[in-house]
Amino acid sequence: MFCTAGPAQFRKRPKKRLAVAMKSAAGARHPSFDVWNASLGAAAAAIGTRGFPDALAAALRLLAPFQMMNGFLYSPDGHAFDLYNDKIVAVRSVIVDHYLAGAYVLDPFYDAVRSDRSQRMIVMRELAPDDFLQTEYHRQHYATTEIVDEIGFVLQLENGFIGVLSLSRTGTASLFATEDLERLRSAAPVVCALAARHWFHVPSLSLDIKNAAPAVRIEHPLLTRRELEIVTLILKGHSNLSLAAVLSLSPNTVKVHRRQVYSKLAISSQAELFRLFLA
Structure with a gap:
């Protein structure tokens, strides 16, 4: 999906602040095996109940702090649905309704699970294109909700549906440190298994698929x-x-195509392009 370096927001942070964050992460005490097992056991016992998301979040916060856990669901034919957005830290119309209305097709996570449906952990800054920060999607979804970093657990659910349960850091929080990502990735198999078991039947029990708008x-x-x-x-x-690089064209050819597109559509900016296709 794009450049491996990731967007600048995820790479360029003030050196002093990044150093403090890394030192803090490195010096943080990892949960003992007994504490982790107890927390994981509590989450497993809560599968199928309203308490499961909180129990799972509590276990995951032992590995790395985060401010928000939420999730979306994607059908085999390209629709998006609400999976878990009960405790979002932003206005629902911004982070859920606008996303489900169509912005989801620009989400790097959506692309990632459409091309690889396997259960695993995915990291936004490893997937986002090189100009992701300059997009209208980023401005309206990330900048507005103040999400600064995000990882997701991919879940295989009933009837070919795929869920992504995200952990986000918001506001002035630091990025997930390398150590954070390593711990979360190591836990991904059990996290995905538990979450998939809890939400497995959501597609058939909770979604009005027949009356959904066209993808x-x-x-x-x-x-x-x-x-x-x-x-x-x-x-x-x-x-x-x-x-x-993606289309195997020369940069000059891309520029020509881009000018032709803007000319045909009588627009002059990416903001206008966004409004034309995804208003």
């Missing part, structure tokens, strides 16, 4: 298939260089 598609009668590919990648946060 979002980025399409326009004036644009060619290649131009629609370019529009999609621009909206997801790929720079011209990244576009060229």
